[in-house]
Structures are given as C-alpha cells and as structure tokens.
Amino acid sequence: MALRLRCKVLLIGDPAVGKTAISQTFSHGLHHFRKDYAMTTGVDVYMKPIKIPEQPVCVELFVLDAGGDDYTQELLKPHYATANAFVFVYDVTSLDSFHHLRSWYERVQAARENAAVVGVVLANKSDYDTSGHNMVKPHMGQEFAKARGLEFFDTSALRGEVEVPLCFLAEVFASSYEERRLALLEM
Amino acid sequence: MATLLKEIVDHLNAEPFHMNLTLVTFDEKQPIELLETLNAILVHLDGKKHEVDVREENQDNMYVRMAGFLHVIGCKANYDEEFQKSFVAGDKRTLYPIIHWLLSDLERLRKRAYLAHYLVPIDVPPEFLGDEAMMEMYQQYKGLQAQFKSNHQALEQAKETSTNPSELRKELQQLEAEKEQLQQKIASLQSKTQNKEGFDALLEVTSSLRKEQEEEARIAEKIREQRVQLEQAEQQYMLSTQRLAELKSSIKDSDAGAETMLKVLRDEVNRNRENLERYRREVDEKKDRLHTLEATLSEPPVSQVMIRDLESQVAGLRDEIQTLEDRLEEDANQTDDKLTVFKQQANLVGKKKEIALKELKDAEHERSELSQRLSDREREYEERRGHKFLRKDEFKQYAAELREKTAKYKEMKADLNEIRQEVATLTRTEQILQQRDERLAKTVAELEAKRGVAGYQTTERSLEEISAHKAQVDKSKEVQLDELSRIVTEITNQLKDKKNQLAPQIKNLREVRAQFQELEAKYNEKKGAYNSVQLAVDSDLSRLRHEVETLQAECDDAESRYHQHNVDIQTAEALLERANKEAKYQRGEGRYSKEFATLSALLTNKLNELDLHSRDLRKQQKEVKENQEPRMKQREMFSVLQRLLDVKLKTAGQEAGGMRTTGESFRAGGGAVMDMAGQAQGVNRLIITE
Numbered sequence: 001m002a003l004r005l006r007c008k009v010l011l012i013g014d015p016a017v018g019k020t021a022i023s024q025t026f027s028h029g030l031h032h033f034r035k036d037y038a039m040t041t042g043v044d045v046y047m048k049p050i051k052i053p054e055q056p057v058c059v060e061l062f063v064l065d066a067g068g069d070d071y072t073q074e075l076l077k078p079h080y081a082t083a084n085a086f087v088f089v090y091d092v093t094s095l096d097s098f099h100h101l102r103s104w105y106e107r108v109q110a111a112r113e114n115a116a117v118v119g120v121v122l123a124n125k126s127d128y129d130t131s132g133h134n135m136v137k138p139h140m141g142q143e144f145a146k147a148r149g150l151e152f153f154d155t156s157a158l159r160g161e162v163e164v165p166l167c168f169l170a171e172v173f174a175s176s177y178e179e180r181r182l183a184l185l186e187m
Numbered sequence: 188m189a190t191l192l193k194e195i196v197d198h199l200n201a202e203p204f205h206m207n208l209t210l211v212t213f214d215e216k217q218p219i220e221l222l223e224t225l226n227a228i229l230v231h232l233d234g235k236k237h238e239v240d241v242r243e244e245n246q247d248n249m250y251v252r253m254a255g256f257l258h259v260i261g262c263k264a265n266y267d268e269e270f271q272k273s274f275v276a277g278d279k280r281t282l283y284p285i286i287h288w289l290l291s292d293l294e295r296l297r298k299r300a301y302l303a304h305y306l307v308p309i310d311v312p313p314e315f316l317g318d319e320a321m322m323e324m325y326q327q328y329k330g331l332q333a334q335f336k337s338n339h340q341a342l343e344q345a346k347e348t349s350t351n352p353s354e355l356r357k358e359l360q361q362l363e364a365e366k367e368q369l370q371q372k373i374a375s376l377q378s379k380t381q382n383k384e385g386f387d388a389l390l391e392v393t394s395s396l397r398k399e400q401e402e403e404a405r406i407a408e409k410i411r412e413q414r415v416q417l418e419q420a421e422q423q424y425m426l427s428t429q430r431l432a433e434l435k436s437s438i439k440d441s442d443a444g445a446e447t448m449l450k451v452l453r454d455e456v457n458r459n460r461e462n463l464e465r466y467r468r469e470v471d472e473k474k475d476r477l478h479t480l481e482a483t484l485s486e487p488p489v490s491q492v493m494i495r496d497l498e499s500q501v502a503g504l505r506d507e508i509q510t511l512e513d514r515l516e517e518d519a520n521q522t523d524d525k526l527t528v529f530k531q532q533a534n535l536v537g538k539k540k541e542i543a544l545k546e547l548k549d550a551e552h553e554r555s556e557l558s559q560r561l562s563d564r565e566r567e568y569e570e571r572r573g574h575k576f577l578r579k580d581e582f583k584q585y586a587a588e589l590r591e592k593t594a595k596y597k598e599m600k601a602d603l604n605e606i607r608q609e610v611a612t613l614t615r616t617e618q619i620l621q622q623r624d625e626r627l628a629k630t631v632a633e634l635e636a637k638r639g640v641a642g643y644q645t646t647e648r649s650l651e652e653i654s655a656h657k658a659q660v661d662k663s664k665e666v667q668l669d670e671l672s673r674i675v676t677e678i679t680n681q682l683k684d685k686k687n688q689l690a691p692q693i694k695n696l697r698e699v700r701a702q703f704q705e706l707e708a709k710y711n712e713k714k715g716a717y718n719s720v721q722l723a724v725d726s727d728l729s730r731l732r733h734e735v736e737t738l739q740a741e742c743d744d745a746e747s748r749y750h751q752h753n754v755d756i757q758t759a760e761a762l763l764e765r766a767n768k769e770a771k772y773q774r775g776e777g778r779y780s781k782e783f784a785t786l787s788a789l790l791t792n793k794l795n796e797l798d799l800h801s802r803d804l805r806k807q808q809k810e811v812k813e814n815q816e817p818r819m820k821q822r823e824m825f826s827v828l829q830r831l832l833d834v835k836l837k838t839a840g841q842e843a844g845g846m847r848t849t850g851e852s853f854r855a856g857g858g859a860v861m862d863m864a865g866q867a868q869g870v871n872r873l874i875i876t877e
Contacts, residue, residue, distance in 0.1 A: 004743060006750050043758040045751050060747050062754060069793075071786065075761045079754070 002051075002058045007173040009061055009166070010079055012104050013089035014097040015039065015068030018124040021157035022089065023065040030160035040067035043075045050170040059170040063087075080111035085169045086119030088150070090136065093128050098136045098144075105148060118172065120165045121145040126154040191287050198290035199224070203231060218277020222249070225282060228289050229256060233300040246275045259303045260296055262288060305335050 011019040020040050024032045027046040046063040064083075066076045086108060090098040101121070108117055123141045130137060138154065145152035153165040196213050199206045204227065216224070222241050229237045233256065241249060250271055257264070262285060264270060273281040289296060309328070315321050380386045438448055635643050765786065771777060772785040783789040 004746070006747070008754070042762070043754075045754050045758075047747060047751055049747075060750070062750060064754060071789065074765065075758055078757050078761055 002056045005059045005174060005177055007059050007061050007084045007170060009063045009085045009087055009169060010076055010083045011063060011065045011087045011089060013068060014100050017089045017091040017097045018157050019065050019089050022162045023063045025157045025160055026162045026166055033157060041072055050167055052171055052174045057174045059174050061166060061170055080108055084173055086117055087122060089122045089124050092123050092125050092130050092136045095134060095136055120151045120153055120169060122153050122155045122165055124155050127156040127158050191283060195287050195290060221277045221282050225286055232297050250275055259307055260299050306332060
C-alpha cells in the first residue's frame with residue numbers, strides 16, 4: 001500500500017503566459033493543448049497522482065490554476081498561506097511578464113509571512129527562438145530563480161515539456177515529508 | 188446545642204435514671220420540672236441532703252443547697268446574682284450545661300461528692316480557735332480527716348488488688364453444692380448396689396480392670412521409651428556400620444593387612460580402657476570432692492569465731508605433737524643400751540654380705556671375659572679352618588650322619604653296577620635281533636622276488652599307513668560333522684526361540700497396522716475436510732482482499748476528491764465573498780478601487796478595452812493578410828540584396844588585398860598589371876531599381 005501524500009501547487013504569472021496550457025498538458029496530455037486562447041476567469045483545479053521512483057510513495061499534485069488578471073488572482077489569495085509549492089510562469093516572448101514575476105513573488109512572500117516559498121520558475125513557450133531582442137534570455141530567468149532559492153526550468157506546453165518541473169516538485173515534497181517524519185520520530 | 192441535648196437525653200434514658208424521655212419531651216419540660224430532674228441527679232450523687240420536694244422548697248434555700256453542692260464538686264460557673272436568678276427560674280441555657288456536665292462523668296462525681304462530705308474543711312474563724320476546747324476539737328477533727336484519707340486510700344488499693352470477696356464466696360458455695368451432689372450420688376449408688384448380688388465381685392473385677400488399664404498405659408509408655416531406645420541403638424548401629432565401612436575402605440586403601448589392623452584396634456582398645464580407668468578415677472575423685480563440698484555446705488557457715496577456735500585448736504594439736512615427739516626421743520635414748528649388741532651383729536652380717544656380693548660380681552665379670560675369649564677363639568678357628576667350629580656332641584651327630592650316608596652310597600653303587608650289566612646284556616640282545624631282522628627281510632625280499640610280488644611289503648606298509656591316515660581323517664570328519672549337526676540344531680533352536688519371541692510382536696504389528704490404516708483413513712478424511720475448508724477460506728480471503736483493495740481505492744479517491752472539494756470550497760467562498768462585496772458596492776457602500784466603483788464596472792471597462800484591443804488586432808490581422816504577399820516578396824528581394832552586398836563586400840576586401848600584393852610586385856617588376864586591376868574595378872557595379 002503506497003503512502004499517499006497531497007501537495008497543493010499554485011500556478012502564478014501574468015495573463016496569457018500559458019498557465020492553463022501547462023496545467024492541462026500536465027494533467028491530460030499533449031493532445032489537450034488548445035490552439036486558441038480562452039481567458040481563465042475563475043479557479044480550476046487539476047489533480048494528478050505522481051509515483052515517486054524507488055519509493056512506496058504516491059504524491060497527488062493538486063494544481064490550482066487561476067486567471068492572470070488581478071481580479072481573478074484574488075481568488076487564489078486564501079491558498080497562498082496553505083500551498084505547498086508555487087509555480088512562477090513567465091513568457092519568454094514577453095519581457096513584461098518576466099518583470100512582473102518579481103511583484104508576484106513579493107505578494108506571495110507577504111502572504112506566507114515566515115514560511116519559505118518553495119517552488120520553480122518556468123520559462124514557458126521555450127519553443128520560440130529567444131535570440132531576438134524583446135525576448136527574455138535564459139540567464140535572466142536563471143538569475144531570478146537563483147536569487148530566490150527556486151529551481152529554473154524551460155518549458156513548452158506546446159511540445160508537452162511540462163512534466164519535469166512538476167515531478168521535481170512532487171519529489172521535493174515527498175523528501176521533505178520524510179525528513180520531517182524522521183525528525184519527529186527522533187524527538 | 189442539639190448534640191448537647193441529645194447526649195443529656197441519652198444519659199437520662201440509661202442507667203441509673205430510666206426516664207424514658209425523647210428529645211421533644213425533654214425540651215418541653217417546665218422550669219420546675221427541669222429543676223426536679225437536676226435534683227434527681229443530685230440525689231443520685233449524694234442522697235442524704237437532697238431528698239426534698241423541690242416544689243415545696245423555698246427558692247433561696249434550694250439555690251444555696253444546690254449551688255453549694257455544685258461548687259463543692261467543682262462545677263465551673265460564676266456564682267453571681269445573675270446566675271442565681273436564671274438558675275432559680277429554671278432557665279434552659281443555664282441548666283443544660285450543668286446537667287450535661289453532671290451526667291458526662293457521673294461515677295467520678297459521685298465519688299467526689301462522697302469524699303467532699305467528709306473532707307470539705309469547716310471554716311472556723313481564727314478568733315474562735317483561741318478557745319482551748321474549740322482548738323482541741325478542731326485538732327481532733329483534722330486528725331480524723333487524715334485518718335479517713337489513709338483509710339480511703341487503703342480501701343481503694345484493696346479494691347484494686349484483691350478479688351471480690353463476694354465472688355469468692357459464690358465460688359465456695361458452688362463448690363460446696365457440688366460436693367453435696369457428689370455425696371448424694373455416692374450414697375444413692377451405695378444404696379442401690381447394697382442389695383445386688385455379687386456386687387463385691389463386680390467391684391473387684393472393675394477395680395482390677397482399672398488397674399490393668401493403668402498398667403496398660405504404663406506399658407504403652409514403656410514401649411514408647413523402648414522404641415526411642417531402639418531408634419537410638421539403630422542410629423548407633425548405623426554409625427558403627429559406617430565406621431566399619433570406612434575402616435574396610437581404609438584397609439583396602441592402605442593394603443596393610445588384617446594384622447596391623449588388628450594391632451591398631453587393640454592399641455586403641457587398650458588406650459580406651461586406660462581412658463576409662465582414668466575417667467573412673469576422676470569420677471570417683473570428683474564424687475569425693477563433691478561429698479566434701481556438700482558436707483561443708485551442709486555445715487553451718489564458718490564464722491570468724493569458729494576459725495579462731497579452729498586455729499587455736501590446731502596450735503594446741505601442734506604443741507601436743509611437739510611434746511609427743513620430744514617424749515619419743517627420750518624413750519629412744521632410754522632403750523638404746525639394749526639394742527647395741529644386735530646392732531653390732533647386724534653390722535657384721537651386713538659387711539659379710541657386702542664382701543660376698545663383691546666376690547660374686549668379680550666372678551661374673553671373669554666369666555664374661557672368658558666367654559668373650561672363647562668366642563674370639565672360635566671366630567679365629569672359623570677363619571683358619573673354613574667351617575664352623577664343632578663341639579663334641581655336634582661332632583658325634585655329624586659322624587653318625589656320615590656313616591649313614593656312606594652306607595647309602597655303597598648300596599646305590601651296587602645298584603648301579605647291576606644296572607650297567609643289564610644294559611650290556613640288553614644291547615647285546617638288540618644287536619642279535621637286528622641281525623635277525625635283516626636276515627628275515629632279506630629272505631622276504633627273496634621270497635617276493637621269487638613269487639613276483641616284489642614291493643608287496645612296502646605296498647602293504649604304505650596301505651596300512653594310508654588306512655590309518657584315513658581313519659584319522661574319518662575321525663576328524665566325524666567330529667566336524669557332529670559339530671555341524673550340533674550347530675544346525677542350535678541354529679534351529681535359536682530360530683524357534685526367535686520365532687516365539689517375534690510372534691507376539693508380529694501380532695502387535697498387525698494390530699498396529701490395522702490401527703494405522705484406521706488412522707490414515709481418518710487422517711485422509713480430515714485432510715480432505717481441511718483442504719475444502721482451506722479452499723473456501725482462501726476464496727473468501729481473496730474475495731475479501733479484492734473487496735478491501737477496491738474499498739481502499741474508493742477511499743483514496745474519496746479522499747482526493749475531498750481535498751479537491753476543499754479547494755473548490757475555498758475558491759467558492761472567495762467568490763462568494765467577492766459577490767457579497769460586489770453587492771455592497773452596488774448598493775453604494777464603499778468602492779471596489781480608486782478608479783472603479785464596482786467590480787462589474789471594472790469588468791465592463793476591461794471588456795470594452797479588450798473589445799477595442801481585439802478590434803485593433805483584427806484590423807492588424809486584415810492588414811497583415813492583405814500585405815503579406817508583396818511584403819514577403821520584398822523581404823525576399825531584400826534578402827537577395829543582402830546576399831549581393833555581402834558578396835560585394837567580400838570581393839572588395841579581396842581586391843584591397845590584391846592591390847597590396849600587386850603594389851608589391853609592381854614595385855618589384857614594373858606597372859604591367861595595372862590595367863587588369865582597373866578592368867576588374869569597372870565591372871563590379873550594381874544598380875538597384877524599384
């Protein structure tokens with residue numbers, strides 16, 4: 001009987017950076033990628049169980065996806081304090097979306113008070129060529145992530161390259177759970 | 188107050204008042220009745236003074252009487268006017284504590300009242316004591332009081348120590364009654380038995396029976412004693428046997444043999460006997476000493492006077508001895524004259540005896556010397572002659588022996604000669620016989636040769652030998668055969684025995700086999716049952732397991748759904764809050780933000796913006812669609828142009844490089860190449876047209 005853990009993950013970022021695409025591709029697969037854009041107005045919850053390799057543990061990832069507008073992101077606010085991990089998404093073709101990440105991060109940090117912000121930074125739409133100007137260069141995203149103790153990943157919902165960062169989050173969650181359990185046992 | 192009341196009522200209901208009161212009846216008593224109760228108690232304490240009807244008594248008198256008495260027996264109260272008033276009025280608050288105090292320690296107070304009757308001092312004013320008669324009376328009174336005190340104390344002590352005389356008397360009476368009863372019984376029995384015949388015999392028999400019973404008891408006692416003795420003896424026997432065993436083992440160990448053992452034991456016995464003797468002597472001595480000591484002890488204790496007497500007696504006896512000795516000496520001197528003759532004679536005889544003794548000694552000495560010399564000589568002789576020196580009788584014996592031996596020797600020699608002669612004749616006969624044998628053999632051989640059966644004799648001899656040999660072999664064979672048959676019979680016997688032995692076991696085996704089969708059948712049956720049960724259980728188990736798994740999966744699903752719903756609920760709550768706020772904003776209570784009064788305003792604004800934006804974008808799209816083809820063409824042309832320019836740049840660079848080299852060669856060899864370079868420059872020209 002595998003141990004079942006539950007991890008709440010919030011997707012955070014500007015409108016139209018691809019949060020909904022990432023969560024849909026992650027939970028249903030590549031064929032669910034939608035070519036047209038539909039603005040997310042409420043909050044959607046996607047659940048996917050992830051088996052941790054070589055361990056009898058299964059982490060159920062609850063991915064909360066809300067629209068990037070201020071008035072829809074408001075709906076995520078009650079989850080800021082209780083979420084286990086955060087996914088900060090920016091669009092490599094939009095410098096604005098990258099610059100806004102800073103304020104997103106600060107908002108989350110303020111809501112969590114003392115608790116650390118665990119999470120990843122995703123440079124989405126990496127299928128685009130980033131050599132042109134007005135593009136966010138990979139090193140920028142890496143520096144942003146490093147300064148805040150987050151992991152950096154290139155993703156492309158179009159190519160279905162979204163599994164890796166989320167699985168990474170699941171594993172981190174499982175290992176931190178195990179550490180805490182052992183610490184409690186020692187006590 | 189209630190407990191006080193209760194205790195009072197309890198005491199009044201008990202000995203010695205028996206008033207049969209209840210709490211209520213007691214509490215409802217009239218003052219005068221209360222005073223009557225108090226008086227009753229006082230009567231109990233000190234009868235004589237208080238037997239008065241309280242109802243008819245003067246109140247003042249009553250108070251003086253009762254309060255005085257209470258004061259004497261030590262009741263604590265302040266005897267003032269107020270107390271008097273309430274007391275006379277029969278006030279409960281005053282009387283209850285007094286009654287309670289009186290009842291709580293009734294016996295002691297009674298004693299105290301009794302004593303007070305006699306011991307309360309009479310207060311005599313000192314002016315009256317001046318009167319002589321009065322003084323005398325007072326002194327007498329004091330003396331009587333003291334006497335009373337001592338008497339009372341003695342009485343108390345006597346009461347404590349001695350038993351009650353009335354009890355003793357009662358016991359005495361009882362015993363006397365018993366005695367009387369017994370006497371009556373005896374008398375009745377006697378009167379009954381007087382007339383019976385043969386009563387005396389019966390009495391005798393019964394008395395003898397009783398005696399015998401006593402005897403029996405005594406014998407039983409004796410038996411018990413003897414048993415104990417027997418046990419002791421047995422123990423001793425055990426010890427002895429143990430000791431014997433030890434000794435035996437020691438004998439075995441030491442290998443010393445019975446002799447030494449016996450010797451050791453004898454020594455031990457002797458030693459033990461000596462010890463016994465010694466102990467007996469010691470016992471006797473001790474007994475004597477004991478007797479003397481007892482005698483001395485039984486005598487009256489020796490006093491100093493007696494010792495002095497004895498000492499003087501001893502001194503007197505010594506004096507007497509002295510005088511007697513003196514007298515003896517005197518007597519000796521007187522009788523000396525008669526004895527001198529005898530004395531001289533005795534001296535002479537003694538001297539002679541001494542001389543004779545000396546001679547004897549000398550002779551003995553000489554003798555020993557001579558014998559010494561003789562032995563020396565003998566030794567010398569031995570050394571010289573090699574054998575022992577023979578004395579006369581020894582020699583005689585020797586000669587007789589010699590003679591005997593020579594006679595024997597002669598006899599034997601004659602025998603020997605005879606035997607030798609016979610040997611000679613016998614050898615001669617043998618020779619003759621051998622010759623004859625040879626001759627006979629020869630004649631036989633000749634005869635055989637003549638008759639053609641040469642070698643017959645040898646053959647016959649060998650035949651005989653063979654037959655003898657065969658007989659021997661047969662004999663051995665027979666023996667072996669006998670042996671064989673014996674062995675066979677033995678084997679058959681053994682076989683039979685074994686069979687007999689085995690028969691019951693085989694029988695047993697058969698039974699056991701039957702049992703085994705039975706058990707096996709049972710076992711198989713049980714196993715079948717077990718297997719079927721196991722199958723059923725296994726199927727049940729797997730079904731249950733499956734069920735559990737599905738339920739677990741369901742549970743997990745439900746759990747995750749629960750979490751999802753939780754998230755949904757939170758979201759819904761946020762939405763609800765937003766809707767509530769929006770409703771407020773709609774009613775005009777507050778604003779959504781600085782720019783917008785309500786969210787819907789914001790949303791409509793956003794919608795409009797987006798509408799505009801989309802319109803713009805559509806326009807752009809249209810434009811893009813329209814201009815895409817020519818622009819693509821132009822882009823292509825530009826790219827071609829870029830390529831051309833690139834090529835040109837490249838060639839220009841090469842040209843510059845070529846110029847440098849040609850310049851160098853020109854400086855080296857003249858201007859022959861210049862024309863070619865000028866031609867190439869002229870060709871490389873491009874015109875761009877729209």
